[in-house]
Amino acid sequence: MNILEKIALNQNSFSKSERKVAEIIMAAPQSAMHSSIATLAKAADVSEPTVNRFCRRMETKGFPDFKLHLAQCLASGTPYVNRHVDEADGPDAYSAKIFDSTMAALETARQHLDTAAINRAVDILTQARKISFFGLGASASVAHDAQNKFFRFNVPVICFDDVLMQRMSCINSSEGEVIVFISHTGRTKSHVESAAQARNNDATVIGITDANSPLAQECSLVLSLEVSEDTDMYMPMSSRIAQLVLIDILATGFTLRRGTKFRENLKRVKDGLRESRFNKGLRDH
Amino acid sequence: MNILEKIALNQNSFSKSERKVAEIIMAAPQSAMHSSIATLAKAADVSEPTVNRFCRRMETKGFPDFKLHLAQCLASGTPYVNRHVDEADGPDAYSAKIFDSTMAALETARQHLDTAAINRAVDILTQARKISFFGLGASASVAHDAQNKFFRFNVPVICFDDVLMQRMSCINSSEGEVIVFISHTGRTKSHVESAAQARNNDATVIGITDANSPLAQECSLVLSLEVSEDTDMYMPMSSRIAQLVLIDILATGFTLRRGTKFRENLKRVKDGLRESRFNKGLRDH
DNA sequence: AGCATTCTAGTAATTTAACTACAAAATTAC
DNA sequence: GTAATTTTGTAGTTAAATTACTAGAATGCT
Known part of the structure; x- marks a missing residue:
């Protein structure tokens, strides 16, 4: 504190x-x-x-x-003692508070990070025949982001933010496939059921979720994110950001594992985006 | 420094x-x-x-x-002088570095934040007849996330991550509509063209983008995110996170502007998610 | 209510730390 | 090789922080 x-x-x-x-x-x-x-x-x-x-x-x-x-x-900017947004807060105040609480959440997430588990996850991902990312609601955008990242690696990757597609995909899954379930609570019924189904078919199930959740029970490997008390007013905020950073970490681990030669692929993807840009196009969107 | x-x-x-x-x-x-x-x-x-x-x-x-x-x-954790991921880094090292650089990026973003512009953006959004979020590539997931957030406010909101749909939507746009373009570089040709089209139809165009970009030129209001040197190895990382935090800020400003009564809506949405959960379901995914 | 006990706050003295001025040594320039 | 300049250290000074002790206020008990 x-x-x-x-x-x-x-x-x-x-x-x-x-x-x-x-x-x-x-x-x-x-x-x-x-x-x-x-x-x-x-x-x-x-x-x-x-x-x-x-x-x-x-x-x-x-x-x-x-x-x-x-x-x-x-040290880190405004010394807002109370990070909770208050009704009376002006733009200055609530902006600063949201930044504060996000950064605080990242800090705790970092401290509770299980790097051994991350390493194993990277192992599994690099050996996957196919990678799927599943998320619903707020976690759907995290899944999309993961797809965007891993797509660049030129590995078969897919993302579903739809219960039925997720379920069908799990029913048809098989050994060698890796399915990453993203869920803050780990209590979404359809996720738990789909995960069980996938495990049944010998697919590898990675959960980015709460360690003590029903979903975690069904996973081959759990990456839990200890995020300090969610400050959100009825909306997911910090948890989502921490999930994204975890995706970044997995993606980074992936590229490092794959070696230098592989990284040239990435450069190709990046360069390939140039013509859809007005001059100076060196970065992604 | x-x-x-x-x-x-x-x-x-x-x-x-x-x-x-x-x-x-x-x-x-x-x-x-x-x-x-x-x-x-x-x-x-x-x-x-x-x-x-x-x-x-x-x-x-x-x-x-x-x-x-x-x-x-x-103050902020490990004193990594060099935040760039190195080939020789193990899981501990690269995880820590990614957290570090993300937090550093948020810190600079916070310092360069234009809260007056945010306030105006909130003004515009609360008065919108319809809100659209457009993003491509890595920014698409940010747009999805924004949709997820604003959808809870029970306002007409839509999200397109597809060039053609974005274009069509702009062609049919009219006064009272607000279109938020999300693009780190602000140099994606199709975005710039669509934004111009929308402005032509008297729609309000908000850009979450680089202040000195062609896209910014076409916007009614620009929310620029000064993110410290992107540390990413060929992938967007920090910029994306900062965009999400900005979305959180806009969403928070929105709810505050709408007042207490409005916030009961949010609680309803949240409670409504309960039955799709296994017990203890208090949070979102 | 009155006395005692405990907790709180202030004064003065002591100790410790930081800084200044000056002098010696070392380095550089000529 | 000597003069000038820069660098480093010594000793003394000042300022800051801490301790020990005492006075006063608050609480509890008979």
Whole structure:
């Protein structure tokens, strides 16, 4: 937890002078960071040891250490203590909050990433005869994106965002095929059933989903994304982004595994897009 | 520029003792951050003022200030100075690097965000009779995602990832319609032409694209995303993520503008998804 | 209500860290 | 090889942070 959040959280349990210190810091963390203990104490109208005690209560070694913590949590842009979008927020506020919560989600996702599982997934994908990506709702666009990425690798890849097509595809699946199910909750009935079907046909099933979900039970390999509390107001936000980054990681692992020669393919695809562009066309859409 | 990069950059122009200091810091920035000037001086086998002078040369106010800078650049996880994926990288390394570069991209995107433009875009979207999202290639999945989000708002929304459908749709467009073109480069010929067509029919054209592109010229409003150097190896990565976050921001702005009552709609949509789930179904896919 | 106990805050003293001024050594230029 | 300049270190100074102790406020108990 970052230090400003911690201050905000404990605000109730503070004593009178501690609250004064907290307020001064919260009001202008940037300037608090650059103040000496004496300056800050004067600003909060308390004594220096009070400030010091405050720092200690926040589980830091002392004032200088406290400033380091403060610096770290101010490092990434706006110090929004509360990442939840509020009704009264203007464009500045809600934009910053959404960026904040997205980045926080990515940070936790990174920390909980199981690179061994990723490595195994890359193994499986590189050896696949055919790769399918299945997603529904918000996860459908992630599946589309995955298709777009793996399509460039010149491997048979397909993407379905439709329950029936997914089911049919699973019924006809066979050994050597890899099916990647993308689902944040892992509780979509049709996904669970389709995954079971595919496993039955000896296809390999990879789940990008919650580790403790019914879908995870049916998978040969689970890539779980621990995303910090979804901040979304009734909409998937951070989870989706984390899934996309995971796709990027898998795609990168894939190209690295395939070696240098293979990467020339990618360049060809990219160059091939040029003529559909107005000059300067060096990048993708 | 972050302070570690700056040190790495100036490494050549350092004197003998300065280099010693630099090396100690680069080798263990985390511990340097928590050291006193005396400890660090001893570790580098130089005198204290040398360390102090080093800090000043790095354009900081002194040692404590230097430590703050250090803290800030160590704040977001691993201090990978080089974020580019290397052939020799293992799963740990490339995963970390992709997370790093994605987050760095979001950080720059946030800093360059034009919230006034966002506010205007929200204005336009809330008043639209019909909203269309157009994307091709990697941007197609962003368009799909946008559709998924705005669909929940119970407004007429459509998404095309096909050149011909996009063109036809533009030909039939009229006043009151809003068309959002998503394109990283803004140089896709068909997009530019379709946008011009739509403008001709008095439809409102919003571009999520490069501000200095041909497409931007044709737009009523441009939302540009300044994304730090794309780290991708022949594939779009960070740009896409930033676009999605922008969609989240627009969607959030939309719901806020529509007010509390409107938000009950969203809850209904969410609750409606329940029965397609195995118990515990509180979230989207 | 009054006394005691505990918790809180401030003063003053101490310790520690950071910085300055100056001098010596080393490097470079001529 | 000497002078000039740059680099580095020593010693002293100042400032900042922390500790120990004491006064005051709040709470609890009889």
